[in-house]
Amino acid sequence: MEKIVYEKPVISKITAGVPNKFGLPTKLKTISAIDGIAVEKLMEDYGSPVFVISEKTIRETYADAKQAFETRYPKVQFAWSYKTNYLDAVCSIFHDEGSWAEVVSAFEFEKALSLGVNGSNIIFNGPEKSADDLKLAINHNACIHIDHFDELYLLIKVTRELNKKARVAIRINLDAGIYPIWDRFGFNYENGEAWNAINRIMLAENLDLIGLHTHIGTYIMSANAYAIAASKLANLYMATHRKFDHWLKYVDLGGGFASKNTLKGAYMPGTETCPSFDEYAEAISNALISSEIPHENLPVLFLETGRALIDDAGYLLTTVLANKRSTHGRRTMVIDAGVNLLFTSFWYNLGVYPTRELSSHVEESTIYGPLCMNIDVIRDAINFPQVKTGEKLVIERVGAYNMTQWMQFITFRPNVVLIDLDGKPHIIRKKEELASLQDFEQNPKR
């Protein structure tokens, strides 16, 4: 006699209260394959956990963003934000699509050079630039975005020593009508500091002011904030022309476009609430085109979008290690990927999905990572079906920041696999091993 398929026994308390605003429970999504390769197969070949990046998704997302801006504004240039994901294979795809490099350290600068990016196509941002870093940038004719007056004067000194000109822009912080106002980077627009900086640069012999830059924040849910920022940059652009008879070459609206992830505490999912590329493009392009800048002198629009271009392309495949019950009866689950790999789990409710259809009976659960640390919580509360140990799960939208802010802690960082346009997987960063980590260490002889 054929045996009946077993399903774990479950009892769940019925809670009276506010009805579910989304109506009846929806069927839980499953992710069984990525770009045509079965998740099971990927984990069999590359271990668990494993990061998987889809080249197809990167290129499609980039094409969406490019189309949104290029159909609305005549001159657009993307610069890939290295800190968002600086794996060589990922950066190379963006450069292949035509992106410049946007870097914030000498390390990232050298990484861009090593990938064949021309120095003049590197934007050097960030508050940390030593004299040596500035020399590196000047010698490669990069665009140096000055963050503060001390850096400005250091740069003047360095250009005198080298007897070379530097191509510069200034970073500007401003009130774009959103909270919090990021005022720790750059020169302030409203109190006149930015205008002072422009005047000082225009008087410096060896500085060639070519652009204005702002980065109003991260995960900005209001496209209109960019319109306000663009208008303020346009005002400075025109003021510079009026006073110095000098047309700047570009305005750089930075990054900060939201991805489709859902922020913790958000009422609605990110897929429903985050503006599309079209909405951002409409706001920025309209603000620049309707400003007093003559059409023949419109600047090139630079965008340093990171998160929104790469988040969707990244997946983390993981395995269930254990199911537990807390003393309060709450269901908890331990998986083999922790917060040391998923930095973004601190601010997102990451989507966690099974690879196959499981029971329709879901229960509010907490998902813990494998670290022997109380803070290792991937999801505080997620409706999830019962799963056995060994079940494979997929965490989606993890392409941004996790593979740069991750931390080697307690165990090794896993393989990162890229699936190319032909559907072929490649390891693009090898799993760490004891020897590779001990290479950095020295144990004094006693």
Added chain:
Amino acid sequence: MKITGEIKISDNGFVFNSRTGDSFNLNPFGLELLKNIESGKDFDQIKNEVLDRFDIDDLTFEKDFYEFCALLKHHQIISQDDPLDFN
């Protein structure tokens, strides 16, 4: 291990505890187990019946059974007078 007197179990998996006012849903296998416990069967009897009929090994079932019982205790559906009493 016995089901407390205030518990009412319907045939479609709805459970009501008239002492606490709480109500619960059981999945079909949870309902079957609770009915078995109600009828006074002990763990070994239940296990043998389950292993005969379902596609499951004894260790997985044992783990799930005790986790289920822990939840029943937590929700005051079954009572255990002595905390050292096993099963």
